[in-house]
Amino acid sequence: MLRHGHRVLRYSDDFAVPVTTHAAGERVLELIESALRELDLELNEDKSRIESFDEGVDFPGQTVTARSQAGTTTYVSPLEATVYVTEPGSSIRSRDGRLRVMHRDRQLLSVPYDRVKQVVCTAPTTLTSPFLRRALEHDIEVVLTEEDGDFLGRLHGTGSPGVELRHKQHRLVDKRAEKVDLARIFVAAKIANMRTGLLRAARSGHVEDIEMATDRLRAARGTALVADSEASLMGTEGAATRDYFAGLGRILGDTWAFTHRRRRPPPDPINAMLSFGYTLLTQEAVSAVELAGLDPAAGFLHEMQRGRPSLALDLIEEFRPIIVDPVVLSLSRSAKVSPAGFAQVEDRGCRMDRDTLHLFLAAYERRMLTVAHHPTGRRISYRQALTTQARHLADVIDDRTPVYTPMTWR
Template structure:
């Protein structure tokens, strides 16, 4: 099954028979059979015809919308699943302070462990005492999470660790790519542009996995409920940000896959990928998501895309009280 990403400015998507056709300036750019399509991702100003929309909905295929600077805007999805009782359970869980705090501690501890993993993997090939210090500090922060009495306190601990992590990340990128910390809406430099774009793509994948399991992606346990905010998708995103988006950004800039010509100023005063830059990023992203990685729970192998689907299922089991939630980690 294919995930079709359309990011050519001015492109238009039409339905012809059983195929979606992507055209730009009257010329066919590509096409895909509906039966081979798993998900559609539209980046920036792309036209989607009404017949194509209806066919996507009838086939149960979700469409994610991203801005050109990597912000997740939302999704077009078929009617909600029929399991209303599950969503009622989810809403009750969101009002259960103890349940939410347990999920918050678990997810944030896993995230910080993965941040430490990213740093130590880089240190293995590029020894740096500063990186070891950052890894030790992040580990100490993770240990403090268990004693925190509120989600706000947990987020405070995670925020301190995140500052140390992104500071370390700044020493891990090639010198020509200055990175002084996380900025968003808009991202202010190329590395932040890559992080935002990767996080948005992951959010869409996680949202689709949650919907497939009958969960509401807008009702989270770590992230508070806000109008239009995909809170539960953002909860699970925390587990995958360091392992997928952060490592991929490092790889692309440090290995020279992307350079300065693949970025441009955005209308909001930030930085974003150019169209050729997005094409390169997406090719690497899909390879990363499909590549085999360790699954420490089974001792076998999985892919990040399969792991996301697995985490959605584990979140459903936790909501239903069938099992404690176990986050995804590589180590």
């Protein structure tokens, strides 16, 4: 069965083979009967049948449907982690080969440098010279944001820019047809993942009035795949995004008063969490594309603009609905955070208080460490998937792979 390209789900002498059509199921049954005859075995006809996931498949002792979800979530234990510094007035120091976060005379954290991948400072923090030198020596990124998530800047080592690959990237950006081809894939994947996200969220919350939004998203994905210009593609993406966030608003209900996406400044708690999460994800994508030898500023969907990591923004399109948005939905619907954990700040919009920020960062890290199916067939964390997709995109740009395959949510 494996040699013929089929997945076999086995429990003792019971097994199931997923197929896409009834005709494919018939062919699989014939193949199984033929294989068993060679082993002098017979298929139990009374227990063998083709069933639809829409109606439910019994295997073994469990009924699995198209709406079934995994009962457990798998996480990875990373060798390197991100350190978040959220306490105003903290200082990051270096002593005895360890990164130390201090607040006045109290030590908040002490960790070996080889266990740190990135340091994100969301509050005013003193970065000592010894720490900065060690961070550069150990290739540790330091990212500075405002407390509301607005990106300020990042410090990182020189690394290897991959001049030849970046030259190919820049030339490809100048080729309109090839540029639009990649942009179509980014947008179609984002729309597909938004639709899946809506369906998942609606099922778990028993929300039944989003069929119109999901139908429009399905149609928008088809439109995006045949768009012949950047303008028409962006128009399709904009309309689909509005439908998606309107659907999220219905799922969240009246408690959160969320109706649509607004960024600068975020006017409400949901927008505040989304903006903060997208900032974190973008900076991880910048690191991923640089590790792949690409230029973060030269994108295919997002136009080049001073100070904007356009390629990183391209890369996260497929990941926004499967990383940040589920974190926001989970926190909001489980009552782990409440509107009382946010405050309006003049000229800065809505912001998370300290406790809510800690909850959000913990949930975001768990999501990034969650293991998921990747198009390569492997199960890897979302953080690893981001890096893998950046390298896959580099292979496409370098003509080592013919087409970019996005990561889509099942």
